[in-house]
Ligand SMILES: Cc1cc2nc3c(=O)[nH]c(=O)nc-3n(C[C@H](O)[C@H](O)[C@H](O)COP(=O)(O)OP(=O)(O)OC[C@H]3O[C@@H](n4cnc5c(N)ncnc54)[C@H](O)[C@@H]3O)c2cc1C
């Protein structure tokens with residue numbers, strides 16, 4: 001049996017990615033421990049206990065919100081004590097930031113964006129997309145602990161176990177080596193913005209725009225289209241890099257991984273790195289002047305037209321059809 | 324401010340999938356006719372460093388670990404006016420995992436001297452590991468911040484803006500510090516001038532072997548086997564696209580709208 005630990009981040013809730021992460025962990029073996037640094041609600045703790053043998057709420061004075069060096073110190077302290085073989089984290093910004101550093105501190109090895117997990121004898125194997133989505137690699141992690149962040153959204157959550165696990169409160173004082181950088185970095189402002197009311201990852205319909213739109217104004221036009229479809233707006237990297245829309249609209253390898261029922265790609269060519277973000281979309285469609293654009297190879301249906309001639313009338317038609 | 328930027332040379336990530344092939348025995352991409360280029364996030368990092376140097380005085384050192392061909396990424400950095408460049412040559416010329424790379428980069432950085440800021444890309448466009456920055460911070464015993472997209476120097480350190488999945492955060496940090504850089508509209512890499520490209524060919528590049536930075540074969544082997552690619556494959560995916568037809572554009576839009584509406588209604 002492996003000693004598997006799932007580390008969540010401060011403020012974690014039992015949401016879809018958390019459920020997915022725990023399902024990924026339970027897919028390896030039923031026994032696991034969850035560590036939650038910082039403050040979490042009783043409801044969340046209870047829901048977590050339904051998925052694990054043991055939930056450790058590990059808090060340090062001053063750990064109200066995520067701060068990299070404190071969270072790292074707390075996780076290092078608890079993990080040094082529990083001696084895990086495998087540490088799994090989710091795919092949020094904070095988990096991605098912590099994973100390699102925790103591996104470095106615990107003398108283990110790290111990897112990210114695991115799409116599947118399995119045990120091969122003693123070792124953890126993961127699959128992950130590489131070369132911008134053009135290939136898929138199976139990677140074996142042979143040092144202990146194997147610290148991996150998982151593409152949590154892609155796993156379906158599991159029902160609670162028959163008997164809930166124990167809940168333990170641990171008050172941790174980060175000290176010694178684990179404390180060496182406390183105070184070196186300090187998140188002083190947090191700004192949450194979004195492209196709509198729902199997180200892109202949870203959106204059912206997404207209207208996404210690319211470089212072919214030619215500027216920021218057409219995104220306003222796409223907003224009307226998105227509103228008509230109750231959709232969230234997103235973009236390709238090229239559109240974000242041009243400054244037409246904010247960076248967190250970006251979908252793809254280094255942007256959001258989305259899983260809508262419908263993804264409408266407008267003036268997006270469909271580079272493999274962009275497609276990596278929409279692998280879990282149910283239906284992909286596109287509007288593009290170029291019938292040979294790679295995006296169409298991933299579309300169930302598509303429209304070869306200039307977006308300029310399409311978006312206005314399409315919006316009007318959809319308003320009527322969907323009213 | 325003394326800045327070190329780590330740059331990785333990779334196979335051009337923009338090659339179309341039909342030109343992409345795998346060297347299955349060695350579990351890596353076949354070179355084929357693809358160019359070798361600087362990883363885009365490393366270019367974003369260099370651009371961020373150049374902008375920082377324009378505002379706060381300083382020096383930029385470019386560092387790469389790779390086969391001799393990796394000198395090209397350093398020449399390009401020199402053309403963009405990096406002050407110094409260092410190549411740690413990997414005679415085996417293989418893909419190295421992040422653990423090995425972090426070990427080598429850390430050894431090279433220790434030999435190069437003291438730096439206030441060590442900048443790496445958020446991930447390399449070939450293997451997309453995204454691990455080197457964090458591992459390097461631990462190797463060097465430094466704090467780190469990831470997904471940074473702009474940096475300002477302050478009296479006693481730096482103020483960073485970094486991206487999160489919901490927006491952004493402002494981070495105050497002391498130096499020395501490791502940061503991983505992501506893209507935004509302000510760090511789109513500048514293009515070197517032809518004249519500067521020519522001048523860069525004559526600038527010196529420090530060329531080290533692994534033995535010069537006291538990294539042994541055993542170190543490399545240990546880090547290399549800790550994380551191994553056991554299989555590499557090209558995913559099969561073909562969706563037959565039905566192009567919406569119609570006698571007029573209006574008819575096409577009509578048909579398209581109906582298809583969209585029916586999916587939205589059941590979503
Ligand atoms: C390491 C790495 C990570 C990356 N991560 C991401 C990522 O997360 N997300 C991402 O999106 N990209 C990512 N990229 C970039 C990616 O490779 C592409 O460069 C990018 O996706 C291209 O964006 P685009 O499709 O909007 O632009 P283009 O490729 O320029 O395509 C524009 C399209 O618009 C069409 N068009 C032009 N005019 C019109 C018109 N009037 N009407 C209709 N169609 C029109 C054109 O036919 C073309 O197909 C990454 C690249 C690297 C190397």
Ligand SMILES: Nc1ncnc2c1ncn2[C@@H]1O[C@H](COP(=O)(O)O)[C@@H](O)[C@H]1O
Pocket residue numbers: 329330331332362364365386387388389421424428442443444445446447448450451452453454455456
């Ligand atoms: N061989 C290398 N030489 C120099 N820098 C590297 C090398 N490999 C990785 N890096 C740095 O680490 C970043 C992230 O790479 P990775 O962790 O491999 O995805 C890159 O953007 C580079 O800045």
